[in-house]
Amino acid sequence: MASRPENLAPPEIFYNDAEARKYTSSSRIINIQSKLSERALELLALPDDDVPRLLLDIGCGSGLSGETLTENGHQWIGLDISPSMLDIAVEREVEGDLMLHDMGQGLPFRPGTIDGAISISAVQWLCNADKSSHEPRKRLKAFFGSLYRCLARGAKAAFQMYPENMHQRELILKAAMQAGFAGGVVVDYPHSTKSRKEFLVLTCGPPSVNTAVPKAKGEEGESCSEDESGDDDDEEHQTVSISDRHRPKKRQKTGKKGKGRQWILKKKEQMRGKGHNVPPDTRYTGRKRKAKF
Amino acid sequence: MRLLTHNMLSSNIKGVVNGFPLRIEAEKVIHKEVDLNPDFLRNIFSKIEWRALSDAARSLGYAELPEEAEESMLDSDEFLGKFHHALLEIHLEEGALVCPETGRKFSVSKGIPNMLLHEDEV
Numbered sequence: 001m002a003s004r005p006e007n008l009a010p011p012e013i014f015y016n017d018a019e020a021r022k023y024t025s026s027s028r029i030i031n032i033q034s035k036l037s038e039r040a041l042e043l044l045a046l047p048d049d050d051v052p053r054l055l056l057d058i059g060c061g062s063g064l065s066g067e068t069l070t071e072n073g074h075q076w077i078g079l080d081i082s083p084s085m086l087d088i089a090v091e092r093e094v095e096g097d098l099m100l101h102d103m104g105q106g107l108p109f110r111p112g113t114i115d116g117a118i119s120i121s122a123v124q125w126l127c128n129a130d131k132s133s134h135e136p137r138k139r140l141k142a143f144f145g146s147l148y149r150c151l152a153r154g155a156k157a158a159f160q161m162y163p164e165n166m167h168q169r170e171l172i173l174k175a176a177m178q179a180g181f182a183g184g185v186v187v188d189y190p191h192s193t194k195s196r197k198e199f200l201v202l203t204c205g206p207p208s209v210n211t212a213v214p215k216a217k218g219e220e221g222e223s224c225s226e227d228e229s230g231d232d233d234d235e236e237h238q239t240v241s242i243s244d245r246h247r248p249k250k251r252q253k254t255g256k257k258g259k260g261r262q263w264i265l266k267k268k269e270q271m272r273g274k275g276h277n278v279p280p281d282t283r284y285t286g287r288k289r290k291a292k293f
Numbered sequence: 294m295r296l297l298t299h300n301m302l303s304s305n306i307k308g309v310v311n312g313f314p315l316r317i318e319a320e321k322v323i324h325k326e327v328d329l330n331p332d333f334l335r336n337i338f339s340k341i342e343w344r345a346l347s348d349a350a351r352s353l354g355y356a357e358l359p360e361e362a363e364e365s366m367l368d369s370d371e372f373l374g375k376f377h378h379a380l381l382e383i384h385l386e387e388g389a390l391v392c393p394e395t396g397r398k399f400s401v402s403k404g405i406p407n408m409l410l411h412e413d414e415v
Binding site for chain 2: 050051052053054073075077079081086087090095097098099100101102105106107108109110112113114131133142146150152
């Protein structure tokens with residue numbers, strides 16, 4: 001990720017009127033947000049009985065993720081720390097209830113009332129100390145502790161997050177475990193830099209068979225739908241010549257026939273694993289052209 | 294803010310033992326019609342603190358809810374209609390929520406309650 005808003009300013013200041021409007025008018029962001037919230041809702045694994053649930057959207061912003069919840073028929077309560085974002089949500093007439101709140105202060109709900117919680121790209125903000133009174137560890141503890149209390153027994157929470165590094169991921173996960181949650185991190189498209197997405201999936205209650213972490217997408221070469229035009233065709237023709245190395249050259253295993261079908265299939269599988277759009281394997285794959293072509 | 298949310302909210306100021314229910318000081322109340330979904334109402338009923346809901350509805354000018362309610366009443370369409378109206382259609386637009394223990398006011402503007410705590414309340 002090129003720039004991290006977390007490193008620029010506290011959320012309530014970073015998402016000012018201009019930024020909030022920009023955020024909500026970008027069709028790319030809307031698309032990503034709705035895909036992420038769709039996936040988060042899927043990870044919640046609510047019983048398939050068409051009964052609307054009461055869900056929590058933590059860091060709801062302008063209500064983009066909440067819209068997905070409404071489309072699926074659920075009632076939701078959204079909370080966010082940025083008043084500008086909430087103003088836009090009011091303008092867009094979202095169906096859920098909104099609340100100005102800082103998740104690091106703990107959630108102000110009665111115990112056992114909420115059927116599930118989602119959060120899109122918000123939890124990593126807790127790792128920052130934006131005021132002198134902020135202590136990330138304490139804020140994470142307050143957040144996960146209060147979340148555990150307000151969720152109904154067996155309810156799940158699915159948080160999409162962008163931790164900056166291993167330490168942040170560990171910090172967040174540890175805080176969640178200490179609060180009593182069972183669960184872990186699900187990584188969709190782990191081989192891809194662009195479409196890789198991390199979800200923290202937590203279940204309220206002690207670990208058991210049905211609290212097992214759900215399977216990630218794109219782990220076994222499942223093609224990812226995001227369209228990334230292949231720019232790797234040229235790369236294979238590029239060569240880098242190194243003159244001042246005395247090591248004997250590694251002999252490539254290419255004869256007159258080229259690298260062969262096996263090699264091409266292997267490379268295609270690798271690119272699929274990274275989430276690139278790769279044409280299907282057919283009998284034409286790796287076939288030599290006729291001489292007169 | 295709907296009464297559904299009000300019924301779940303509780304003040305989480307440091308040291309407060311019983312922050313529920315928050316008292317409502319209403320300045321502006323609006324009504325928005327939404328579709329009735331009996332499944333949702335049946336599902337949420339067990340989680341609702343009935344007393345708090347009927348009191349809150351009364352403070353917003355809707356006195357139709359009975360004082361007590363039990364599971365069996367959910368079979369009556371008339372009751373469901375009232376329950377639905379109170380829970381999902383009455384919105385507190387402007388006003389304040391007051392913590393029952395400390396008297397701290399959380400202002401509500403444009404339907405959004407400001408639940409941010411001061412530093413000494415965390």
